[in-house]
Amino acid sequence: MDSHIKSPPTRRLSTGERENAIDRTIPLFPPAIEIDEHNYFDNNEPPEYLEDMIRGAQEFVSFHKNDRVVLVTSGGTTVPLENQTVRFIDNFSAGTRGATSAEYFLENGYAVIFLHRQFSLLPYSRHYSHSTNCFLDFMDEKDGKVLVDPKYQEEMLSVLRKYQTAKEKNLLLLLPFTTINQYLHTLRALSVALQPLKSRALFYLAAAVSDFFVPLHRIPEHKIQSKAGGNKLVMNLDPVPKFLNRLVDKWAPGAMIISFKLETDSSILLSKAKQALERYSHQLVIGNLLQTRKREVVFVEPNAPVLWIRLTPKQEAAGIDIESLIIPAVLERHSAWIRESGGSV
Numbered sequence: 194m195d196s197h198i199k200s201p202p203t204r205r206l207s208t209g210e211r212e213n214a215i216d217r218t219i220p221l222f223p224p225a226i227e228i229d230e231h232n233y234f235d236n237n238e239p240p241e242y243l244e245d246m247i248r249g250a251q252e253f254v255s256f257h258k259n260d261r262v263v264l265v266t267s268g269g270t271t272v273p274l275e276n277q278t279v280r281f282i283d284n285f286s287a288g289t290r291g292a293t294s295a296e297y298f299l300e301n302g303y304a305v306i307f308l309h310r311q312f313s314l315l316p317y318s319r320h321y322s323h324s325t326n327c328f329l330d331f332m333d334e335k336d337g338k339v340l341v342d343p344k345y346q347e348e349m350l351s352v353l354r355k356y357q358t359a360k361e362k363n364l365l366l367l368l369p370f371t372t373i374n375q376y377l378h379t380l381r382a383l384s385v386a387l388q389p390l391k392s393r394a395l396f397y398l399a400a401a402v403s404d405f406f407v408p409l410h411r412i413p414e415h416k417i418q419s420k421a422g423g424n425k426l427v428m429n430l431d432p433v434p435k436f437l438n439r440l441v442d443k444w445a446p447g448a449m450i451i452s453f454k455l456e457t458d459s460s461i462l463l464s465k466a467k468q469a470l471e472r473y474s475h476q477l478v479i480g481n482l483l484q485t486r487k488r489e490v491v492f493v494e495p496n497a498p499v500l501w502i503r504l505t506p507k508q509e510a511a512g513i514d515i516e517s518l519i520i521p522a523v524l525e526r527h528s529a530w531i532r533e534s535g536g537s538v
Protein backbone atom coordinates (compact mmCIF):
# COMPACT_ATOMS: atom_id res chain seq x y z
CA MET A 194 0.00 0.00 0.00
CA ASP A 195 1.36 3.51 -0.84
CA SER A 196 2.95 4.93 2.28
CA HIS A 197 0.85 8.13 2.07
CA ILE A 198 -2.38 6.14 2.14
CA LYS A 199 -3.01 5.29 5.76
CA SER A 200 -5.07 2.19 6.37
CA PRO A 201 -8.15 3.11 8.44
CA PRO A 202 -7.54 2.63 12.19
CA THR A 203 -8.45 -0.95 13.03
CA ARG A 204 -10.75 -0.04 15.87
CA ARG A 205 -13.21 -2.34 17.56
CA LEU A 206 -16.59 -0.67 17.50
CA SER A 207 -16.87 -0.79 21.24
CA THR A 208 -13.71 1.13 22.07
CA GLY A 209 -13.18 4.87 21.83
CA GLU A 210 -10.78 7.56 23.02
CA ARG A 211 -11.36 8.32 26.69
CA GLU A 212 -11.34 12.07 26.04
CA ASN A 213 -14.44 11.62 23.88
CA ALA A 214 -16.33 9.78 26.62
CA ILE A 215 -19.18 11.64 28.29
CA ASP A 216 -18.50 13.00 31.75
CA ARG A 217 -19.39 10.12 34.08
CA THR A 218 -18.97 12.42 37.09
CA ILE A 219 -22.26 14.23 36.40
CA PRO A 220 -24.71 13.66 39.28
CA LEU A 221 -26.75 10.50 38.96
CA PHE A 222 -30.32 10.83 37.78
CA PRO A 223 -32.54 10.22 40.83
CA PRO A 224 -34.87 7.21 40.84
CA ALA A 225 -38.23 7.98 39.25
CA ILE A 226 -41.00 9.15 41.57
CA GLU A 227 -44.74 9.05 40.91
CA ILE A 228 -44.83 12.37 39.04
CA ASP A 229 -42.06 11.17 36.71
CA GLU A 230 -44.07 8.06 35.98
CA HIS A 231 -47.21 10.07 35.10
CA ASN A 232 -45.19 12.60 33.10
CA TYR A 233 -43.53 9.89 31.08
CA PHE A 234 -46.52 7.60 30.43
CA ASP A 235 -48.98 10.46 29.87
CA ASN A 236 -46.72 12.14 27.32
CA ASN A 237 -45.39 9.11 25.49
CA GLU A 238 -48.23 7.06 24.02
CA PRO A 239 -48.43 3.31 24.55
CA PRO A 240 -47.89 1.04 21.52
CA GLU A 241 -51.18 0.41 19.72
CA TYR A 242 -50.80 -3.38 20.18
CA LEU A 243 -50.40 -3.17 23.99
CA GLU A 244 -53.96 -4.09 25.00
CA ASP A 245 -53.97 -7.25 22.88
CA MET A 246 -50.49 -8.20 24.09
CA ILE A 247 -51.44 -7.81 27.76
CA ARG A 248 -54.66 -9.80 27.26
CA GLY A 249 -52.48 -12.69 26.07
CA ALA A 250 -50.17 -12.24 29.04
CA GLN A 251 -53.11 -12.27 31.49
CA GLU A 252 -54.32 -15.56 29.97
CA PHE A 253 -50.79 -16.96 30.30
CA VAL A 254 -50.54 -15.90 33.97
CA SER A 255 -53.97 -17.33 34.71
CA PHE A 256 -52.98 -20.63 33.06
CA HIS A 257 -49.89 -20.69 35.33
CA LYS A 258 -51.63 -19.39 38.45
CA ASN A 259 -50.02 -22.13 40.60
CA ASP A 260 -46.60 -22.05 38.97
CA ARG A 261 -43.48 -19.93 39.15
CA VAL A 262 -43.40 -17.43 36.30
CA VAL A 263 -40.30 -15.47 35.30
CA LEU A 264 -40.37 -12.34 33.14
CA VAL A 265 -37.07 -12.36 31.24
CA THR A 266 -36.24 -9.14 29.40
CA SER A 267 -33.65 -9.48 26.65
CA GLY A 268 -31.98 -7.49 23.90
CA GLY A 269 -31.38 -3.74 23.50
CA THR A 270 -33.96 -0.94 23.36
CA THR A 271 -33.77 1.67 20.59
CA VAL A 272 -34.23 5.45 20.78
CA PRO A 273 -35.77 6.67 17.49
CA LEU A 274 -34.48 10.04 16.24
CA GLU A 275 -37.45 10.55 13.90
CA ASN A 276 -41.07 9.53 14.32
CA GLN A 277 -40.95 7.97 10.84
CA THR A 278 -37.81 6.23 12.04
CA VAL A 279 -34.82 6.10 9.75
CA ARG A 280 -32.17 6.66 12.39
CA PHE A 281 -32.08 5.42 15.94
CA ILE A 282 -29.70 4.98 18.86
CA ASP A 283 -29.36 1.33 19.82
CA ASN A 284 -28.19 -0.37 23.04
CA PHE A 285 -25.82 -3.28 22.66
CA SER A 286 -27.24 -6.72 23.31
CA ALA A 287 -27.37 -9.81 21.09
CA GLY A 288 -29.95 -11.38 23.41
CA THR A 289 -27.73 -14.32 24.35
CA ARG A 290 -28.02 -13.74 28.12
CA GLY A 291 -31.79 -13.58 28.04
CA ALA A 292 -32.41 -16.39 25.55
CA THR A 293 -29.99 -18.80 27.24
CA SER A 294 -31.30 -17.95 30.72
CA ALA A 295 -34.87 -18.56 29.52
CA GLU A 296 -33.91 -22.11 28.46
CA TYR A 297 -32.52 -22.89 31.91
CA PHE A 298 -35.59 -21.43 33.62
CA LEU A 299 -37.81 -23.63 31.41
CA GLU A 300 -35.71 -26.69 32.23
CA ASN A 301 -36.29 -25.92 35.91
CA GLY A 302 -40.06 -25.85 35.62
CA TYR A 303 -40.64 -22.09 35.26
CA ALA A 304 -43.13 -20.60 32.84
CA VAL A 305 -41.34 -17.85 30.93
CA ILE A 306 -42.59 -14.55 29.55
CA PHE A 307 -39.79 -13.54 27.17
CA LEU A 308 -39.95 -9.79 26.54
CA HIS A 309 -37.32 -9.40 23.84
CA ARG A 310 -35.98 -7.02 21.23
CA GLN A 311 -37.60 -8.02 17.97
CA PHE A 312 -35.25 -10.21 15.84
CA SER A 313 -32.77 -10.72 18.72
CA LEU A 314 -31.86 -14.25 19.81
CA LEU A 315 -34.69 -16.48 21.08
CA PRO A 316 -34.63 -19.54 23.34
CA TYR A 317 -33.81 -22.73 21.37
CA SER A 318 -33.65 -21.13 17.91
CA ARG A 319 -30.55 -19.28 19.16
CA HIS A 320 -28.63 -22.52 18.64
CA TYR A 321 -29.16 -22.33 14.88
CA SER A 322 -29.46 -18.65 14.09
CA HIS A 323 -29.08 -17.16 10.60
CA SER A 324 -25.50 -16.11 11.36
CA THR A 325 -23.76 -18.23 13.99
CA ASN A 326 -24.32 -21.96 13.48
CA CYS A 327 -26.37 -21.32 10.38
CA PHE A 328 -29.06 -24.01 10.24
CA LEU A 329 -28.40 -24.56 6.51
CA ASP A 330 -24.94 -25.90 7.42
CA PHE A 331 -26.61 -28.72 9.32
CA MET A 332 -28.64 -29.94 6.37
CA ASP A 333 -27.97 -32.22 3.48
CA GLU A 334 -29.89 -33.33 0.39
CA LYS A 335 -30.62 -36.97 -0.51
CA ASP A 336 -33.00 -38.25 -3.22
CA GLY A 337 -34.48 -34.77 -3.53
CA LYS A 338 -35.18 -34.57 0.19
CA VAL A 339 -33.67 -32.30 2.86
CA LEU A 340 -32.03 -34.27 5.68
CA VAL A 341 -30.23 -33.26 8.84
CA ASP A 342 -26.58 -34.18 8.65
CA PRO A 343 -26.21 -37.30 10.90
CA LYS A 344 -23.32 -35.59 12.71
CA TYR A 345 -25.78 -33.11 14.24
CA GLN A 346 -28.85 -35.32 14.76
CA GLU A 347 -28.44 -35.88 18.49
CA GLU A 348 -27.79 -32.25 19.41
CA MET A 349 -30.59 -30.91 17.17
CA LEU A 350 -33.03 -33.54 18.43
CA SER A 351 -32.35 -32.48 22.01
CA VAL A 352 -33.01 -28.80 21.21
CA LEU A 353 -36.08 -29.64 19.11
CA ARG A 354 -37.64 -31.76 21.88
CA LYS A 355 -37.16 -29.02 24.49
CA TYR A 356 -38.65 -26.46 22.11
CA GLN A 357 -41.66 -28.68 21.37
CA THR A 358 -42.23 -29.40 25.07
CA ALA A 359 -42.21 -25.67 25.88
CA LYS A 360 -44.80 -25.10 23.14
CA GLU A 361 -47.01 -28.10 23.98
CA LYS A 362 -47.13 -27.16 27.68
CA ASN A 363 -47.69 -23.47 26.95
CA LEU A 364 -44.57 -22.61 29.01
CA LEU A 365 -43.08 -19.88 26.81
CA LEU A 366 -44.71 -16.58 25.82
CA LEU A 367 -42.67 -14.53 23.32
CA LEU A 368 -43.40 -10.77 23.41
CA PRO A 369 -41.36 -8.35 21.21
CA PHE A 370 -40.34 -4.73 21.66
CA THR A 371 -38.13 -2.41 19.63
CA THR A 372 -38.15 1.09 21.16
CA ILE A 373 -37.54 2.20 24.75
CA ASN A 374 -41.12 3.47 24.82
CA GLN A 375 -42.57 0.10 23.78
CA TYR A 376 -40.35 -1.57 26.38
CA LEU A 377 -41.36 0.67 29.29
CA HIS A 378 -45.10 0.57 28.56
CA THR A 379 -44.98 -3.21 28.17
CA LEU A 380 -42.84 -3.75 31.28
CA ARG A 381 -45.25 -1.73 33.42
CA ALA A 382 -48.34 -3.47 32.03
CA LEU A 383 -46.78 -6.94 32.41
CA SER A 384 -45.78 -6.15 36.00
CA VAL A 385 -49.44 -5.49 36.84
CA ALA A 386 -50.52 -8.67 35.00
CA LEU A 387 -48.06 -10.67 37.15
CA GLN A 388 -49.27 -9.27 40.49
CA PRO A 389 -51.64 -12.20 41.28
CA LEU A 390 -48.58 -14.51 41.46
CA LYS A 391 -47.08 -12.43 44.28
CA SER A 392 -43.72 -13.96 45.36
CA ARG A 393 -43.86 -16.66 42.69
CA ALA A 394 -43.30 -13.96 40.07
CA LEU A 395 -39.63 -13.34 39.24
CA PHE A 396 -38.25 -10.43 37.17
CA TYR A 397 -34.93 -11.10 35.41
CA LEU A 398 -34.08 -7.79 33.71
CA ALA A 399 -31.34 -8.64 31.23
CA ALA A 400 -32.44 -6.16 28.54
CA ALA A 401 -30.00 -3.36 27.70
CA VAL A 402 -32.20 -0.36 28.44
CA SER A 403 -31.62 3.13 27.02
CA ASP A 404 -30.71 5.83 29.52
CA PHE A 405 -31.54 8.78 27.23
CA PHE A 406 -34.37 9.36 24.74
CA VAL A 407 -36.08 11.97 22.52
CA PRO A 408 -39.49 12.77 24.07
CA LEU A 409 -42.48 12.58 21.74
CA HIS A 410 -43.07 16.35 21.80
CA ARG A 411 -39.53 16.98 20.51
CA ILE A 412 -39.12 14.26 17.92
CA PRO A 413 -39.19 15.32 14.22
CA GLU A 414 -41.86 13.57 12.16
CA HIS A 415 -39.75 12.89 9.05
CA LYS A 416 -36.18 11.85 8.23
CA ILE A 417 -33.68 14.45 9.41
CA GLN A 418 -32.11 16.05 6.33
CA SER A 419 -28.38 16.42 5.91
CA LYS A 420 -27.50 19.54 3.93
CA ALA A 421 -24.99 19.68 1.09
CA GLY A 422 -21.67 20.79 2.51
CA GLY A 423 -22.52 19.10 5.76
CA ASN A 424 -24.31 20.21 8.92
CA LYS A 425 -23.91 19.06 12.50
CA LEU A 426 -26.62 16.90 14.00
CA VAL A 427 -27.03 18.23 17.53
CA MET A 428 -29.19 15.94 19.67
CA ASN A 429 -30.98 17.03 22.81
CA LEU A 430 -31.87 13.87 24.72
CA ASP A 431 -33.76 13.60 28.02
CA PRO A 432 -32.81 11.04 30.67
CA VAL A 433 -35.08 7.98 30.68
CA PRO A 434 -36.72 8.06 34.12
CA LYS A 435 -35.20 5.40 36.35
CA PHE A 436 -38.22 3.13 36.65
CA LEU A 437 -36.65 0.24 38.51
CA ASN A 438 -37.79 1.60 41.87
CA ARG A 439 -41.34 2.12 40.57
CA LEU A 440 -41.24 -1.53 39.52
CA VAL A 441 -40.07 -2.54 43.01
CA ASP A 442 -42.35 -0.24 45.00
CA LYS A 443 -45.53 -0.15 42.95
CA TRP A 444 -45.74 -2.18 39.77
CA ALA A 445 -44.70 -5.56 41.15
CA PRO A 446 -45.03 -5.56 44.95
CA GLY A 447 -44.14 -8.98 46.33
CA ALA A 448 -42.27 -10.21 43.24
CA MET A 449 -38.55 -10.97 43.35
CA ILE A 450 -36.61 -8.53 41.16
CA ILE A 451 -33.20 -9.07 39.62
CA SER A 452 -31.51 -6.41 37.49
CA PHE A 453 -28.28 -6.59 35.52
CA LYS A 454 -25.61 -3.92 35.69
CA LEU A 455 -23.50 -3.60 32.57
CA GLU A 456 -20.17 -1.80 32.64
CA THR A 457 -17.02 -1.78 30.52
CA ASP A 458 -14.75 -0.36 33.26
CA SER A 459 -13.95 -3.11 35.78
CA SER A 460 -12.93 -0.55 38.41
CA ILE A 461 -16.52 0.72 38.81
CA LEU A 462 -18.57 -2.46 38.29
CA LEU A 463 -18.98 -3.41 41.94
CA SER A 464 -19.66 0.13 43.15
CA LYS A 465 -22.25 0.72 40.42
CA ALA A 466 -23.95 -2.60 41.16
CA LYS A 467 -24.05 -1.80 44.90
CA GLN A 468 -25.34 1.68 44.09
CA ALA A 469 -28.20 0.20 42.01
CA LEU A 470 -29.13 -2.14 44.88
CA GLU A 471 -29.16 0.75 47.38
CA ARG A 472 -31.17 2.99 45.05
CA TYR A 473 -33.84 0.48 44.09
CA SER A 474 -33.96 -1.82 47.16
CA HIS A 475 -34.60 -4.91 45.05
CA GLN A 476 -33.20 -8.38 45.74
CA LEU A 477 -30.23 -8.94 43.44
CA VAL A 478 -28.02 -7.11 40.97
CA ILE A 479 -26.02 -9.28 38.59
CA GLY A 480 -23.01 -7.28 37.47
CA ASN A 481 -21.15 -8.05 34.27
CA LEU A 482 -18.55 -6.50 32.03
CA LEU A 483 -19.19 -6.27 28.32
CA GLN A 484 -15.85 -7.88 27.57
CA THR A 485 -16.18 -10.88 29.92
CA ARG A 486 -19.97 -11.29 30.18
CA LYS A 487 -19.91 -14.81 28.75
CA ARG A 488 -17.50 -16.15 31.35
CA GLU A 489 -18.06 -14.29 34.60
CA VAL A 490 -20.73 -12.37 36.49
CA VAL A 491 -20.94 -11.09 40.05
CA PHE A 492 -23.93 -11.37 42.40
CA VAL A 493 -24.47 -8.28 44.54
CA GLU A 494 -27.21 -8.74 47.12
CA PRO A 495 -28.22 -7.27 50.50
CA ASN A 496 -26.51 -8.60 53.66
CA ALA A 497 -24.22 -10.98 51.77
CA PRO A 498 -20.68 -10.81 50.41
CA VAL A 499 -20.37 -10.36 46.64
CA LEU A 500 -20.32 -13.72 44.85
CA TRP A 501 -18.35 -14.12 41.63
CA ILE A 502 -19.63 -16.84 39.30
CA ARG A 503 -17.04 -17.83 36.73
CA LEU A 504 -16.53 -20.50 34.11
CA THR A 505 -13.28 -22.40 34.51
CA PRO A 506 -11.07 -22.38 31.38
CA LYS A 507 -12.05 -26.04 30.91
CA GLN A 508 -15.78 -25.25 31.09
CA GLU A 509 -15.31 -22.33 28.70
CA ALA A 510 -13.40 -24.54 26.25
CA ALA A 511 -16.19 -27.14 26.50
CA GLY A 512 -18.77 -24.48 25.51
CA ILE A 513 -20.58 -24.55 28.86
CA ASP A 514 -23.07 -21.68 29.21
CA ILE A 515 -22.38 -19.49 32.23
CA GLU A 516 -26.16 -19.30 32.58
CA SER A 517 -26.03 -22.99 33.59
CA LEU A 518 -24.29 -21.70 36.76
CA ILE A 519 -26.24 -18.44 37.13
CA ILE A 520 -29.77 -19.86 36.99
CA PRO A 521 -29.39 -22.50 39.76
CA ALA A 522 -28.04 -19.76 42.04
CA VAL A 523 -31.03 -17.55 41.09
CA LEU A 524 -33.49 -20.41 41.73
CA GLU A 525 -32.03 -20.96 45.20
CA ARG A 526 -32.63 -17.31 46.01
CA HIS A 527 -36.12 -17.30 44.53
CA SER A 528 -37.09 -20.33 46.66
CA ALA A 529 -35.82 -18.50 49.75
CA TRP A 530 -37.76 -15.39 48.69
CA ILE A 531 -40.99 -17.41 48.34
CA ARG A 532 -40.43 -19.09 51.73
CA GLU A 533 -39.73 -15.75 53.44
CA SER A 534 -42.82 -14.28 51.79
CA GLY A 535 -44.92 -17.06 53.31
CA GLY A 536 -45.60 -18.73 49.98
CA SER A 537 -45.38 -22.47 49.33
CA VAL A 538 -42.13 -23.27 47.56
Ligand SMILES: CC(C)(COP(=O)(O)O)[C@@H](O)C(=O)NCCC(=O)N[C@@H](CSSC[C@H](N)C(=O)O)C(=O)O
Pocket residue numbers: 268285286287288289290291398399400401402403404434435436437438452453454455456481483486
Ligand atom coordinates in the same frame (compact mmCIF):
# COMPACT_ATOMS: atom_id res chain seq x y z
C1 LIG B 1 -26.83 -6.95 27.84
C2 LIG B 1 -26.07 -8.03 28.60
C3 LIG B 1 -24.61 -7.64 28.80
C4 LIG B 1 -26.12 -9.36 27.83
O1 LIG B 1 -25.54 -9.22 26.57
P1 LIG B 1 -26.08 -10.23 25.42
O2 LIG B 1 -25.87 -11.63 25.93
O3 LIG B 1 -25.25 -9.90 24.22
O4 LIG B 1 -27.54 -9.94 25.23
C5 LIG B 1 -26.75 -8.29 29.95
O5 LIG B 1 -26.03 -9.29 30.68
C6 LIG B 1 -26.87 -7.03 30.77
O6 LIG B 1 -25.95 -6.60 31.45
N1 LIG B 1 -28.05 -6.41 30.68
C7 LIG B 1 -28.40 -5.18 31.42
C8 LIG B 1 -27.83 -4.01 30.74
C9 LIG B 1 -28.41 -2.71 31.25
O7 LIG B 1 -28.78 -1.87 30.47
N2 LIG B 1 -28.50 -2.52 32.58
C10 LIG B 1 -28.85 -1.20 33.11
C11 LIG B 1 -29.68 -1.29 34.40
S1 LIG B 1 -31.08 -2.20 34.19
S2 LIG B 1 -32.14 -1.07 33.09
C12 LIG B 1 -33.08 -0.14 34.24
C13 LIG B 1 -33.04 1.35 34.00
N3 LIG B 1 -31.83 1.84 33.36
C14 LIG B 1 -33.19 2.00 35.36
O8 LIG B 1 -32.13 2.21 35.99
O9 LIG B 1 -34.35 2.14 35.80
C15 LIG B 1 -27.57 -0.51 33.47
O10 LIG B 1 -26.52 -1.19 33.48
O11 LIG B 1 -27.66 0.70 33.79
